[in-house]
Amino acid sequence: MQLDLNLLSALDALLEEGSVAGAAARLHVTAPAMSRSLGRIRRTTGDQILVRTGRTMTPTPYAIAVREQVHELLHQVQGVLAPSRELDLGTLERTFTLRWHDSLAALCGPALLTAVRGQAPGVRLRFLAEASVDTPELRRGEVDLEANATRPSAPDIRAESVGETRLVVVMRQGHPLARGRAVTAERYAAAEHVTVSRRGNLSDAVDDALARLGLTRRVVAAAPTEAAALEFVRGSDLLICVPEATTRTAVTDLGLTVRPLPLELPSAPVYLSWHQRYDTDQAHAWLRGLARTALAGCAASS
Template sequence: MTVVQLDLNLLTALDALLEEGNVAGAAARLHLTAPAVSRSLARIRRTTGDQILVRTGRTMTPTPYALAVREQVHDLLRQVRDVLAPSRELDLATLERTFTLRWHDALVALSGPALLAAARAQAPGVRLRFIAESSIDTPELRRGEVDLAANADRPTAPEIHAERVAETRHVVVVRRGHPLTLIETITAARYAAAEHITVSRRGKLANLLDDALTRLDLTRIVVATAPTERAAYEFARDSDLVVTTPEATARSAADDLGLVLLPLPLDLPPAPVYLSWHQRYDTDPAHIWLRDLARNTLTSAMSGPAETAR
C-alpha cells in the first residue's frame, strides 16, 4: 500500500484503539458507532498484517506489535494534526526568525530604529534584515526572498497584497538663506525658476512635479538627480539647489543638515506609504505581528507635526 492509498483516518482509529484497548471505548472516543470502528480495525489488520487487539476472555489485549508502535502512532498523529491544523498561537518570547524588509531608504531612516526596538522588546530572537531597493522591478516578494516591502508604490500583481498605512504632503527643501526663504509667498513660477535636483534611483530627471507644472504652462530647471533623498539634501546644503520630497522623511534630515522646509506651491496629491507582502503570509501569525509593528511605527513616524519655516 502506498502513502497515497493510505487512509489517515486509520491512524486516528488505531490511536484510539491502542489507547482504549477495545472497540467500544474507541468508538465513544471518536464519536463513531462500534460497527464503524470494527470495520476500521479490520482494515488496520489487513494493512499491517497484525491482529492489533486479540480477545482474552472478556477483554482485548494488544499484540506485541501494537505495544511497540503505540507511542509512534500517537506521535505521528500529533504531527499530522500539527501540519493540517497548525496552531494560531504565537509565542514571541521563543520566536526565532529573520525577516527581510525591502524599504525605501528614507523610511528605514525614519522608522527602522523604532521598529527594531519594538520587535526586539517583544521577541528577542527576531532579527530584521533591511535591504536596499532596486532600480528595477524585482520579484523578491513573489519568490519569498522579501517578507515585507514599504514604499510609495502600490503593487499591481494580484498575489501581492498591500495596505496604505500613511501619507504625507510634499515640501520644498533648501539651505538656510536660500533666495526662496526671503520671499513672503512662493509662487509656482518662482519655484519653477529655481534650479532643482530630483531624487530618482533610476536617474530620472522628470516626475509628477513636472506634470503639475506643465498644467500651469511652467517648466522647472533640473540640473541633477540623486539616488537617495539624503544624497540630494547634501547637494542642497551647500548650493541653491531645490529638493522636493515628502515632508515626513525630510524633517529629521533638515534638522541634521540645517536645511529649511518650505510649502510647495503646487496642488500635488500626498505621498503615500504602502506595506506590501505576498499572500502566502496573510495568515502567518509571526508575519501578522510584524506587519502590525511596522504599521504602527510608520504611522507614528509620519504623523508628526507639519512644520515649515523660512
C-alpha cells in the same frame, strides 16, 4: 486518479511566477524538475497552463480562472498538515527581510526595531536598499515586507495604505527662496532642482503639475536616495521636493529649510506590501502590525 499534492505547490508557483525558472527558484528545485512537473500538470488538467509568447510565458484562460482557487487550496492543505500554534514571541527566532524606501527606513526603522527587540529579542531585521528596477524578491519570499509610495499591481501581492504625507520644498537656509516673499509657482520653477529616483528619472509628478500651469523647471541632477539628494541641496542652491514626514531630521541635522510646495499635488502615500503566502503566518502578521504602527506614526507626525 491519485492526486499528488506536490503538483498543487508546483502549479501555485508556476501561476504566480509565470515561468518555469521562477517557479523552480521559489520552490528550490531545478528547472528541469519544474519542467517535468509542468508536463504532469498539463496531462492531469488537459490544459497548457503556460504558453510561450515571444520571450515570456502567458497563462491560459483556464490558468487565470483557477489561480486564486489553487492558492486557497494550498493554504488549506498547509493549514491541515501544519496546524497553527500560539505564537511565543519570547522564544521566536527568525530573520525578516525588509525593503523600504531609504527615508522610511531612516525615519521609521528605529521605532520598528525597538518594538521588535522589546517583544521578540530572538528576531533579527535585514533592511535592504531599494533596487534601481522592480525585482521579484517579494513574490519569491526573499523579501518579507516592502514600504514605499507605490501600490503594487500584481494580484498576489497584498498592500495597504498606512498613511500619507504632503510634499514640501527643501532648501539650504541661505537660499534666496528661504527668506522674503512667499515661494510662488513661478519662483519655484525658475530655480534649479534635483530629483530623487532610484531609476535616475529627471522628471516626476512635479513637472506634470508645472506643465498644467504652463511652467517648466530645470532639473540638473537625479539622486538615487533622498539622503544623497539632501546633501546636494545642502551645498548648493538646488531645490528638492520630498514628503514632509521625512524632513524633520534633515532640518535638524543638515541645517535645511522647509517651505510649502506652491503646487496642487496629492499627498504622498505610504504603502506596506507583502506576498499573500504570508497572510496566515502568525509571526509575519505580528511583524506587519508593528511595521504598520511605526509607519503610521511617522506619517501622522508630519
